[in-house]
Amino acid sequence: MTNPALAAGTVERHLRARRDSGRGLLMPYLTGGITPGWTHYLRAFAAAGADAIEVGLPFSDPTLDGVTIQQASHMALARGASTRGILAELSGMPDLGVPLVVSTYYNLVLHDGPGAFCAALRRAGVAGLIVPDLPVHEAGELTDAAADAGIEPALLASPSTPQPRLAEISRRSRGFVYAVSLMGTTGERAALAASAAELAGRIRRVTDRPVLLGFGISTPEQAREARRHADGVVVGAAIMRRVLDGAEPDDLRDFLATLRQALDASPRPGV
């Protein structure tokens, strides 16, 4: 085996380098096409210190999303957002200096086939992919196509995942391992779930890949707490609720700056 850090793709190399410098990782999420000027949010995310940016391709039936991202998906589709249109806008953007990760449901991946889909991501400058309804035992056709196209598919792990399966997920995941903090859908929560620490710890026992905690992480306090257990956080619904309420890119930059500060002030896992 080669050194995993050397064999890694753009997302993983980038996240590893930042993690290894002691930084808590922040991956904000935006539903693509949510407003006419939606790409301005991505620039604000990068300016606020994001380490990677997740762009959701809206799907008509987002079965793992809570009300906020459901609403955002439907609003984006209602204003005509499509996979092709979103990727075209991404490809027209200047380099943000952080990797772009697309997330969507498997139906949209299958639509033109995993090979064509991954190639389209690559052409749009996207480096990573998250598909929440694609568990590791069904992921073969996508991971093969992604490897050919140079796309890193990050797999999800859940509090209910048994340990041997966590090892398999961590081994086959690329870029990072997405740790789902709780048994539930996406959406803001009052507190970080107790299952988050336990899961992050179990994943870190079987892999050196960056581990990002997501689902329900909504506040700087929760981000700080999550950072005690994982390499970083994914924040989605807390951002999208603000966008749906009319927040501008500058407002989101301010919000992300509070998350950035919280992560910077938090001790590293195991310290």
Added chain:
Amino acid sequence: MRDVPAWREPAPPDATMGDPGARGRFGEYGGQYAPESLVQACREVAEAFRRAWADPGFRGELARLLALHAGRPTPLTPARRLSQALGVRLYLKREDLTHTGSHKINNVLGQALLATRMGRRRLIAETGAGQHGVATATAAALLGLEATVFMGERDIGRQALNVFRMRMLGAEVVPVTTGSRTLKDATSEAMRHWVGATGDSHYCIGSVVGPDPYPWMVRELQRVIGEEARGQCAAELRTGVPDYVVACVGGGSNAAGTFAGFAGTPARLVGVEAQGGAGAARGRLGVLHGCRSLFLQDDDGQIIEAHSIAAGLDYPGVGPEHAHLRDLGRARYVTVTDEEAVGAAVRLARTEGIVPALESAHALAWVIRAAGDGDLPAGSTVMMTLSGRGDKDVSTYKELL
């Protein structure tokens, strides 16, 4: 509508409609496209069902419930006056005569019994027409379980009596206000709810859809329709096996159960879909609600909302095994319009004294049309599953007639 593959006559013994194996595959369809948080729960259901289905104790207890509570076996009724008018010999498998009024009870009694074996105390269900919801509420009451039923707001409006029945039976009915506010959205919401409730709740899916093991498990639990009908045909018909076996298809559970009894015979299998919900006839490859199958989609891959007068057929996809049977050419999938279905319902009411559910009326509408245009040769023997009775649809019929 008629651009279907040529018939493939199976050479029995036939493995079609057998065990889809550990990966839950029907050809390229099926599988387990569930979020990671549901994978363990699905595996527990699969293991529990495999053990239960091989356990004579479980089978005996289910048979007892089906006989004493659901009223099985249901009769195979010759439709004498209608047959004479159509020039074919039509037999009706009378699932409308089961307790709660449709075939849905067969599946639900099995899953509720399984849930008790698994130590679950609550059933979660989605419902379209309300028949699966009523059946779930009934089985939950019978076995001392709680029931939470997700139902689209639009369906709640058009199936008000079933909503009341579920509540009277002690179930909680949760209105779903997202998307098209019909079965598709109720299913999504039930799945979301299950993610947070896998510890104490069993998701009792009502059709041959969803992640493995559901398409297989629900077909096995509905197999009783086809096996009874097969035996009844053997006793009733000179030829022993009908020329055609017909059933309506939404997700496709009554059709799957019916076809399973005849897959190893020369009978030609016909699934009848609603024109506005024709997943098998017009869908394209996709993944929704946990399985790879055929779904109605737009050019961007977004799921299109189905439209049918029959709430139980208002689903934009079809169970993965039907997609496979279509590709094999073993079954043929056709569509009928709302108007044809309503016309067929009236005709059955006036010739046989049976008011069918709107869903079942679709199957009959194809029989009537096909007998008229020669698609069904004169003198053919047709076994059609009458999946449910029309009580729930009386107000819809009243508005239209």
